[in-house]
Amino acid sequence: xxxxxxxxxxxxxxxxxxxxxxxxxxxxxxxxxxxxxxxxxxxxxxxxxxxxxxxxxxxxxxxxxxxxxxxxxxxxxxxxxxxxxxxxxxxxxxxxxxxxxxxxxxxxxxxxxxxxxxxxxxxxxxxxxxxxxxxxxxxxxxxxxxxxxxxxxxxxxxxxxxxxxxxxxxxxxxxxxxxxxxxxxxxxxxxxxxxxxxxxxxxxxxxxxxxxxxxxxxxxxxxxxxxxxxxxxxxxxxxxxxxxxxxxxxxxxxxxxxx
Amino acid sequence: xxxxxxxxxxxxxxxxxxxxxxxxxxxxxxxxxxxxxxxxxxxxxxxxxxxxxxxxxxxxxxxxxxxxxxxxxxxxxxxxxxxxxxxxxxxxxxxxxxxxxxxxxxxxxxxxxxxxxxxxxxxxxxxxxxxxxxxxxxxxxxxxxxxxxxxxxxxxxxxxxxxxxxxxxxxxxxxxxxxxxxxxxxxxxxxxxxxxxxxxxxxxxxxxxxxxxxxxxxxxxxxxxxxxxxxxxxxxxxxxxxxxxxxxxxxxxxxxxxxxxxxxxxxxxxxxxxxxxxxxxxxxxxxxxxxxxxxxxx
Numbered sequence: 001x002x003x004x005x006x007x008x009x010x011x012x013x014x015x016x017x018x019x020x021x022x023x024x025x026x027x028x029x030x031x032x033x034x035x036x037x038x039x040x041x042x043x044x045x046x047x048x049x050x051x052x053x054x055x056x057x058x059x060x061x062x063x064x065x066x067x068x069x070x071x072x073x074x075x076x077x078x079x080x081x082x083x084x085x086x087x088x089x090x091x092x093x094x095x096x097x098x099x100x101x102x103x104x105x106x107x108x109x110x111x112x113x114x115x116x117x118x119x120x121x122x123x124x125x126x127x128x129x130x131x132x133x134x135x136x137x138x139x140x141x142x143x144x145x146x147x148x149x150x151x152x153x154x155x156x157x158x159x160x161x162x163x164x165x166x167x168x169x170x171x172x173x174x175x176x177x178x179x180x181x182x183x184x185x186x187x188x189x190x191x192x193x194x195x196x197x198x199x200x201x202x203x204x205x206x207x208x209x210x211x212x213x214x215x216x217x218x219x220x221x222x223x224x225x226x227x228x229x230x231x232x233x234x235x236x237x238x239x240x241x242x243x244x245x246x247x248x249x250x251x252x253x254x255x256x257x258x259x
Numbered sequence: 260x261x262x263x264x265x266x267x268x269x270x271x272x273x274x275x276x277x278x279x280x281x282x283x284x285x286x287x288x289x290x291x292x293x294x295x296x297x298x299x300x301x302x303x304x305x306x307x308x309x310x311x312x313x314x315x316x317x318x319x320x321x322x323x324x325x326x327x328x329x330x331x332x333x334x335x336x337x338x339x340x341x342x343x344x345x346x347x348x349x350x351x352x353x354x355x356x357x358x359x360x361x362x363x364x365x366x367x368x369x370x371x372x373x374x375x376x377x378x379x380x381x382x383x384x385x386x387x388x389x390x391x392x393x394x395x396x397x398x399x400x401x402x403x404x405x406x407x408x409x410x411x412x413x414x415x416x417x418x419x420x421x422x423x424x425x426x427x428x429x430x431x432x433x434x435x436x437x438x439x440x441x442x443x444x445x446x447x448x449x450x451x452x453x454x455x456x457x458x459x460x461x462x463x464x465x466x467x468x469x470x471x472x473x474x475x476x477x478x479x480x481x482x483x484x485x486x487x488x489x490x491x492x493x494x495x496x497x498x499x500x501x502x503x504x505x506x507x508x509x510x511x512x513x514x515x516x517x518x519x520x521x522x523x524x525x526x527x528x529x530x531x532x533x534x535x536x537x538x539x540x541x542x543x544x545x546x547x548x549x550x551x552x553x554x555x556x557x
């Protein structure tokens with residue numbers, strides 16, 4: 001071979017996995033020079049910039065940046081090979097999108113085939129895989145890692161208790177009440193004061209989960225046990241696990257019309 | 260002036276409320292009372308009417324009025340009351356059903372395939388490079404699966420000691436994979452190991468800590484597991500110094516299941532607390548009534 005030695009970087013957050021891949025690569029492609037190893041996505045990008053390798057082996061689940069996110073920043077500079085032990089959605093996408101990938105633990109025969117493919121493509125410019133990558137990224141947002149999630153509703157209320165922030169699941173909240181400067185969060189266990197205003201909460205919470213029944217009250221629909229009418233015709237809401245009665249303002253009585 | 264009118268109005272309103280509740284109490288009584296007792300009441304009223312205490316006219320009005328009400332509205336009211344009673348009963352039944360369902364889904368809690376495949380890959384690698392270490396990880400994996408797979412789950416899993424043992428296996432595997440990125444400390448007094456503790460709860464908290472707190476953190480971190488008794492409350496903490504908690508992240512199947520099962524098993528006597536200490540990370544605590552299981556083998 002007259003051309004200079006091919007170079008590669010291995011990126012995997014688990015050290016034993018890097019060791020294994022390095023050993024296998026030495027067998028499958030002895031001429032390949034591993035110039036660096038990265039333990040996370042950010043390091044992989046930095047090292048790739050430094051060493052300008054021909055090939056980067058990227059684990060998918062890594063801290064910092066996932067393999068797919070890292071690949072998006074590297075794909076037009078080098079050939080990318082993904083490695084994964086189990087990522088159902090990714091493996092499907094790899095097969096459809098003709099992306100190179102390896103399964104852990106790496107099988108020598110399979111690795112040899114992958115190396116042959118890479119050798120054949122070495123001189124050429126890397127495939128443009130941007131479209132496949134963005135698709136993958138979208139899917140992985142919904143997948144178990146869920147780093148790049150779509151705008152979501154607020155699911156946890158943070159209230160200061162002593163020296164720490166208590167995280168209260170919105171499923172535990174019975175209602176919110178404006179209380180002068182603060183907002184009172186009522187749960188079956190007790191009450192907490194937070195600084196977020198009712199208006200802010202109303203905007204951030206799932207409108208199907210919480211209803212604004214009064215200027216100063218936001219109630220969780222699932223917690224409501226009954227709605228009664230008092231002598232003056234006001235609707236009053238009762239919630240489970242609390243003795244408090246919550247008034248429904250005139251403008252919101254349509255929420256509880258009889259069927 | 261305006262203030263005074265308001266207070267008078269609210270006083271009138273108060274009287275109205277009392278009167279209406281008294282009226283409905285009377286109405287309920289009338290609807291439910293057996294006819295024989297109603298007739299006895301009428302007789303008494305009639306006798307009283309003959310004495311100078313009551314006016315006969317009023318007594319006659321009462322008797323005719325209540326007879327009319329009993330005939331017209333009694334049946335409907337009675338049906339309403341019965342419907343409410345059976346609804347309450349149905350509520351209790353649905354509570355029991357929910358407990359069974361929650362327990363079932365906890366039993367079906369699956370071993371995460373990602374974890375299983377990565378661990379198997381690790382064992383495969385270690386067989387070549389470090390066989391004794393491979394054997395150790397292999398044993399830990401078996402221990403973990405024995406406690407996690409529903410078909411394998413044996414009796415006696417319901418103690419804290421058993422849950423800690425399982426956590427230990429899981430964390431040993433994670434340490435072999437994450438190496439220096441994960442440090443672990445478990446501080447559970449020996450006398451608490453026989454305490455009753457529901458299965459798969461501690462495990463869910465630990466897996467959350469690793470998955471959402473420490474694995475995504477570049478430099479890794481530590482996880483501390485502590486158990487203590489405060490009066491009659493057993494508290495188990497899982498604390499990490501990971502990337503902390505995302506308030507917009509969904510509640511997840513795991514935490515919802517823990518909360519639901521605690522509520523159904525212990526009512527308001529148990530709690531799942533999740534806190535973010537000021538210096539970062541996340542602390543999840545389960546507080547349940549302390550019950551040493553004297554028959555369980557630790």
